[in-house]
Amino acid sequence: MPTMVIDGREVTAPPGANLIEAAKLAGIEIPHFCYHPALKVVASCRMCFVEVTQEVRGKPTTRLTTACNTPAADGMVVRTDTQPVKKAQNDILEFLLINHPVDCPVCDEAGECKLQDYAFAYGTSSSRFAEHRRFRHAKKLGSGIRLYTNRCILCDRCVRFLRDFVGTGELSVTDMGNGNEISVFPGRPIDNVLAGNLPEICPVGALIAEDFLFKARVWNLRPVDSVCPGCSRGCATFLDVKDNEVQRTRARENQAINGYFICDDGRYLYHVIRHETRLEHPAVREGDQLRESNWDHALDVVVSRLAESPERVVILLSPFLTEEEARAGAHLSRVLHGSVPGHVPNALREAPVSFPGGFAIDGDKAPNSAFVQNMAPVPLQDLVVTKDTVILFFNSSLRIGSVSPRDAEILRRAGFVAVIDVLWNDITALADVVLPGRMWAEKSGTFSNSAGMAQSFGAAVLPPPLTRDESDVIMDLTQRITTRISTGGGAIP
């Protein structure tokens, strides 16, 4: 464990840490563009200059060096605020701004741009460059990523990310000298499921996601800590909210699960919240079609069917439910007939994917499978479902097709099916009562990933007015059923 002094503060850094990380431990920020903790160090931007005093051949020597490729060593004395350091930072920024268009007002990165922040903190407000500035047009690189070539400072973070971390290597630096620019090979656009991370990795506004293009200025966004419901990996995310709408998803650092990144499937999953097939009111079957109804009526229909013959009721939980909802569902099942609920396994499974950088995507495309299977061990296919069976299915699935055709066939056999869901899908089509639930962005809860790691998340946006929280519905149902028992209104023993 090397111990050194940074700006007069004694720091003990973990072995192998560089000076940027060591300084961070002491609460000192060393400005940097090209360095990223998940990527290889190239020391190309030269922004992280610090002054290091170290013993060289028995003599203490002071020199300027880049912090990112200097490993922390015992006895180092590091200064980040001396005149030579400030001069170096100032000069580097002047160089980086030579060709930068300074079009911050129309740049989506403004507000979270390192170049903007550092130019403000370490730069000057003028330039001595009198030649013609380079001008390049923006280009589309594929996978919804656009390169505003003008704004690029050639830190090559994106190139290293795709080459070393993702392993696909679509991007490279082409041409020489003043002609240097980031490009794809002709006819070979960016095509991988981690491409959405590029705008986040880019320290300036060069790589921009078309999904977020001109949608909002970042200072108007309110980030909410969330967990991705896209697969059983459970990546930590931020949902950035403005005007009660999720504007984008960003990765939230969690070294135990996702590191600094998330996959595109999870990143763009937020579009489902305002999807046109969103279930927004309760519906009750009349004849062969579902009629719009209100909560009181719909719950009364469900409770009367549940109370008719509680022993024939089957409560089903889906792996899209949170831990709290699964627990409440199990409680309702115990109140009704003293046994555990069943579960409908998620049918959407793909081969798990992993990347050279260590990132992995789980094959199970539901967020809470392990926990729900624990709460409700019996799968639907092992349950006896006849014409007399009454099914109460807490689905709330974010994806169409999460119930397998075989399970759907079993559901179709039941005499009565009430389903809580968030989208109109094949299951709501066969149900007798449909109750609108809420999505992960509209409620708080906990998901346990495939490794058994539980993560809580908060509500980001307000739900559609007639929807209700699943656990709230379960509580309401439990209360209505126990009232029936105490007033003798039902046949519950």
Next chain:
Amino acid sequence: MATINVQRPERLTLAERLYLPAILNGLRLTWRHIWGERVTLQYPEEERQFKRVYRGVHRLNKDDKGRVKCVACEMCAASCPAHCITIKATEVEWPERDKIPKIFEIDELKCIFCGYCVEACPEDAIHMTRHYHLIARSREDMIFGLDKLLAIYDETKEQEVLRGVDFGMTHARIPGKEAANPDEVQKLAYPVVGVVTKAETQRAQ
């Protein structure tokens, strides 16, 4: 118990007790104003003329091609202390810029007419005119949209109004376009690359 001594007024003089001199004095003032300069305006037939920097109804300027000058950067909305500006941007494929407002709304009822939006605009796209007639039949009508704000520009095109330069800001800086007057560059709040003023060159040396 505390005692407060109150100074009673002295007895009135005879002239004061008569009241007549005071009345005549007042009438003399009235008489003088009847024949003096008239200050009342016969509004709405007559209107008061304000100085150029009067902060009246906003307008959204058009560029030389008759298109909206605004680039939807939301600097005005960010600086607005009354939060009365709503902007939603959209993409266009124009050679010199790709972002324009799809929605630009100013709630003139919320607006406190401080002029910060004019000061903040990096494109000199928003001005305040000398119009002060704000008439509408409902609160919704007082939310001025893009079409209305551009129509106000057409009406007041010839008018000399409050501009960003009155706050020390210079005109727009679109990529590839330089400041018209290099001496104005010093006043810019953000770095200008490619234009060097004489004063800066001397400072650098």
